[in-house]
Amino acid sequence: MHKTLEAESAYLIRGARIAxxxxxxxxxxxxxIADIGTGLTADDAEPVDAEGLIALPGxxxxxxxxxxPGREDAETVASGARAAAMGGYTAVHAxxxxxxxxxxxxxxEQVWRLGRESGHCDVQPVGAVTxxxxxxxxxxxxxxxxxxxxxxxxxxxxxxxxxxxxxxxxLEYVKAFDGVVAQHAQEPRLTExxxxxxxxxxxxxxxxxxxxxxxxxxxxxxCLLTEHVGSRLHVCHVSTKGSVQILRWAxxxxxxxxxxxxxxxxxxxxxxxxxYDPIYKVNxxxxxxxxxxxxxEGLADGTIDCVxxxxxxxxxxxKEAEWxxxxxxxxxxxxxxxxxxxxxxxxxxxxxxxxxxxxxxAPARIGRLTGHGRPIAVGxxxxxxxxxxxxxxxxxxxxxxxxxxNTPYQGMRVPGRVVATFLRGAxxxxxxxxx
Amino acid sequence: xxxxxxxxxxxxxxxxxxLDTAAELARISGRSVKKFPTLRGRTVVNLFYxxxxxxxxxxxLAAKRMSADVINFSAKGSSVSKGESLKDTAxxxxxxxxxxxxxxxxxxxxxxxxxxxxxxxxxxxxDGTHEHPTQAxxxxxxxRERMGRVDGLRVAIVGDILHSRVARSNVLLLxxxxxxxxxxxxxxxxxxxxxxxxxxxxxxxDEVLPKSDVVMMxxxxxxxxxxxxxxxxxEYSRRYGLDRDRFARLQDGAIVMHPGPMVRGxxxxxxxxxxxxxxxxxxxxxxxxxxxxxxxxxxxxxGSAIGxxxx
Ligand SMILES: [Zn+2]
Numbered sequence: 143m144h145k146t147l148e149a150e151s152a153y154l155i156r157g158a159r160i161a162x163x164x165x166x167x168x169x170x171x172x173x174x175i176a177d178i179g180t181g182l183t184a185d186d187a188e189p190v191d192a193e194g195l196i197a198l199p200g201x202x203x204x205x206x207x208x209x210x211p212g213r214e215d216a217e218t219v220a221s222g223a224r225a226a227a228m229g230g231y232t233a234v235h236a237x238x239x240x241x242x243x244x245x246x247x248x249x250x251e252q253v254w255r256l257g258r259e260s261g262h263c264d265v266q267p268v269g270a271v272t273x274x275x276x277x278x279x280x281x282x283x284x285x286x287x288x289x290x291x292x293x294x295x296x297x298x299x300x301x302x303x304x305x306x307x308x309x310x311x312x313l314e315y316v317k318a319f320d321g322v323v324a325q326h327a328q329e330p331r332l333t334e335x336x337x338x339x340x341x342x343x344x345x346x347x348x349x350x351x352x353x354x355x356x357x358x359x360x361x362x363x364x365c366l367l368t369e370h371v372g373s374r375l376h377v378c379h380v381s382t383k384g385s386v387q388i389l390r391w392a393x394x395x396x397x398x399x400x401x402x403x404x405x406x407x408x409x410x411x412x413x414x415x416x417x418y419d420p421i422y423k424v425n426x427x428x429x430x431x432x433x434x435x436x437x438x439e440g441l442a443d444g445t446i447d448c449v450x451x452x453x454x455x456x457x458x459x460x461k462e463a464e465w466x467x468x469x470x471x472x473x474x475x476x477x478x479x480x481x482x483x484x485x486x487x488x489x490x491x492x493x494x495x496x497x498x499x500x501x502x503x504a505p506a507r508i509g510r511l512t513g514h515g516r517p518i519a520v521g522x523x524x525x526x527x528x529x530x531x532x533x534x535x536x537x538x539x540x541x542x543x544x545x546x547x548n549t550p551y552q553g554m555r556v557p558g559r560v561v562a563t564f565l566r567g568a569x570x571x572x573x574x575x576x577x
Numbered sequence: 578x579x580x581x582x583x584x585x586x587x588x589x590x591x592x593x594x595x596l597d598t599a600a601e602l603a604r605i606s607g608r609s610v611k612k613f614p615t616l617r618g619r620t621v622v623n624l625f626y627x628x629x630x631x632x633x634x635x636x637x638l639a640a641k642r643m644s645a646d647v648i649n650f651s652a653k654g655s656s657v658s659k660g661e662s663l664k665d666t667a668x669x670x671x672x673x674x675x676x677x678x679x680x681x682x683x684x685x686x687x688x689x690x691x692x693x694x695x696x697x698x699x700x701x702x703x704d705g706t707h708e709h710p711t712q713a714x715x716x717x718x719x720x721r722e723r724m725g726r727v728d729g730l731r732v733a734i735v736g737d738i739l740h741s742r743v744a745r746s747n748v749l750l751l752x753x754x755x756x757x758x759x760x761x762x763x764x765x766x767x768x769x770x771x772x773x774x775x776x777x778x779x780x781x782x783d784e785v786l787p788k789s790d791v792v793m794m795x796x797x798x799x800x801x802x803x804x805x806x807x808x809x810x811x812e813y814s815r816r817y818g819l820d821r822d823r824f825a826r827l828q829d830g831a832i833v834m835h836p837g838p839m840v841r842g843x844x845x846x847x848x849x850x851x852x853x854x855x856x857x858x859x860x861x862x863x864x865x866x867x868x869x870x871x872x873x874x875x876x877x878x879x880g881s882a883i884g885x886x887x888x
Binding site for chain 2: 337340341342344345346347348349350351353417418419459462463464465466467
C-alpha cells in the first residue's frame with residue numbers, strides 16, 4: 143500500500159475554517175492531527191493553502207453501491223473509492239447486493255481487502271441480512287461481524303426485508319454484536335412493477351405508481367418491532383413526508399431508530415419524469431416538492447440523522463432505454479456535498495457544523511466505524527476534507543472518477559468543490575485532483 | 578406540429594385543423610379519388626412492438642393513400658426481437674432516412690424517447706398505459722360527425738381508466754375541445770390523482786348514463802380480477818357493463834362508442850355493439866381519414882395541397 147509511506151509525511155493546512163468556524167491552521171503528521179492554531183509553522187510539513195476553504199471531518203457514506211464483485215463494468219471498488227475521495231469521502235459503506243451477494247464472511251472480506259488495496263477511501267462492507275437477498279433465510283450475520291471486515295451494518299438493500307418475523311429475528315440477532323439492520327423500506331406487494339412516485343405525474347404519464355404508503359407502512363412496522371425487541375434500526379433513503387413524520391413520532395417514543403436521506407431526494411422531484419428520461423429513475427423514486435421540503439426539515443431538525451448517497455452506478459446502455467426497461471439509480475458520491483450545500487446550507491437550514499454531523503459524525507456513529515466521523519481536533523485521525531463553498535461548477539459526467547455517468551445533474555451548475563481529501567494524513571485528493 | 582406524442586400537445590386550433598383536414602380528405606376520397614400524391618417520396622415506418630393488426634393496418638392504409646412509401650418494422654422476426662435496443666432501432670431508422678415513424682410500444686414514454694433519437698416526425702400509436710392520441714382524434718371526429726359538435730357534449734368514458742391510454746388521450750383532447758367528460762369505473766380502476774384531471778368522476782354507471790350524449794366503453798381484461806381490481810368478471814359486467822337494459826335507458830340520439838377490440842358480454846353486450854347507435858365500424862373508417870390528416874400535417878405538404886386534389 144503505497145499510501146502508507148506518504149502518510150509519514152506532514153501537511154500544514156493554512157487558514158481553513160474548521161466546520162465553518164474562524165480560520166486556523168491544521169498540522170497533520172503521522173496520520174493524525176498534530177496541532178491546531180493560528181500562525182503555525184512546521185519546516186518539515188508541506189504547506190496547503192486553504193484560505194477561504196471549509197475543513198470538514200472526512201465524509202462518511204452509509205450507502206454506496208460499488209458493484210464489485212459482479213458488475214465491474216459499472217463500478218469497481220477501486221473506481222468507486224476514487225469517486226468517493228473526489229467527493230470528500232474518507233469512508234464508504236459498500237452495499238451487499240453484489241453478485242455474489244455479500245452474505246458470507248468470504249465476500250465481505252474480499253470487498254474489504256479491495257478497499258484497502260485501493261487506498262483512496264476506507265471501504266466498509268455491509269452484510270446482507272438474508273442469504274442471496276432471498277428475504278427468507280438469515281445470512282451468517284455473526285460470521286460477517288467476526289470477520290476482519292468487522293461488519294456492523296446489515297442490509298438487503300435493493301430488496302426490503304418484508305417478512306415481519308424475519309425482520310424481528312434479524313433485529314434481535316444483531317444485538318449480540320451491536321449491529322444495526324438498515325432497511326430498504328418498500329412493501330413489495332404495493333410496489334409490483336412500480337416505476338415512479340404514485341401521484342399526479344405518474345397518473346398522467348401512465349407509469350405504474352410507487353405509493354408513499356409502501357415506504358411508510360414498513361417504517362412504522364419496523365420502528366414498532368425495534369422498540370419491542372430493544373434493538374437498533376436504520377432506515378435507508380427516506381423519501382416521503384409521511385416517513386419523516388413517522389420517524390419523528392418513533393424517536394419521540396424512544397425507539398432507537400436512525401435514518402438517512404439521499405442528496406437527490408433533497409433536491410429533485412417526480413416532475414422530472416415528464417421527460418421520460420430514465421436518468422431520473424431511482425428507487426425509492428423522486429417524490430413531490432412537498433416531500434422534498436419535509437425531508438430538508440427532517441434533516442435540519444435531526445429527525446433524519448444523516449445524508450447517504452445511494453451511489454448507484456449503471457452502464458450507459460442501462461439508461462438508454464424506455465423508462466420501464468431502464469435501471470434504477472444514480473451516481474452521487476461526487477456531487478453529494480454540493481447538493482447538500484445547495485439545499486441545506488445556502489437555504490440557511492443547516493450550518494457547516496451541521497453538515498459535518500450529518501455527513502460524517504452521524505453516519506460513522508450509526509455504522510460503528512472507528513477512526514471516522516471524529517471531530518477535527520488534536521490527536522484525532524487526520525481524516526479531513528477541504529471544501530471551497532464559494533466555487534461554482536458545471537456537472538460534467540465525463541469528468542467523473544466513477545466508471546459510470548448516470549448523474550441526474552448533468553449540465554447543472556452547483557455550488558462548491560472538494561479541493562482536498564486527507565485519509566489518515568495522506569492526501570487522496572489535492573488541488574481538486576485525485577492522487 | 579413536429580411530433581404527435583400526446584393528445585395534450587394539441588391546441589384547440591391544431592385539433593380542429595386535424596379534424597377539418599380529415600373531413601376534407603374523407604370528402605374527396607368519397608368521390609372515388611383514393612390516392613393523394615401529397616407524400617410521394619416520403620418514407621413512413623410503422624414500428625410496432627405490440628401486435629395490433631387493426632392499428633397498424635389503419636396507419637399503413639393512411640400512409641399509402643397519401644402516396645408515402647411504407648415500411649413495416651414489426652418487432653416479431655426482426656432484430657428488435659433479438660434484443661436490439663429501441664435506441665439502436667431508432668438509429669437504424671434514422672440511417673434509412675425515415676421521414677416519419679409510427680410507433681406502438683408496450684412501455685409508456687417510448688414515443689418520447691424515440692423522438693429524442695430520430696430527426697423524423699414521431700407519431701405515437703399507443704405507448705403502454707400512457708396515450709394513444711390518434712385514437713382520441715378519431716373518436717372525437719366520430720362524435721363530431723354523429724352529433725354535429727364536440728363543444729358541450731357530455732361524454733361518459735366507462736371501464737378500465739387506470740390502464741387505458743385511450744382514456745388518457747380522450748380526456749385531454751375532449752377537454753381541449755370543450756366537451757364535459759365523466760369517467761366511470763370501479764374505484765380500483767381509477768388513477769389515485771383522478772380528482773385533479775379535467776373531468777368528472779363517478780362510480781355509478783346508472784346515474785351517469787341518462788345524462789350522457791356519448792358513452793364510450795373501454796375494454797376490460799378479465800385477468801384484472803387476478804390482481805383484485807374487481808371480484809369477478811360477472812360482477813364487473815353487472816355493475817359496469819352496457820347491457821340491453823342499460824342501453825334502453827340512454828337518451829334519444831345518444832351514441833355508443835368502443836375503441837375495439839371488444840369483449841362482448843364483458844363490458845358490452847352483443848346487441849348493443851351491433852345496434853344502430855354503435856359507432857364501432859365508423860370509428861374504424863374514420864381512423865384512416867384522421868391518420869391521413871395527421872401524417873399530412875406532420876410530414877408536410879402545403880396547406881393548399883389537399884384542396885388541389887380531386888375537385
Ligand atoms: Zn435501497
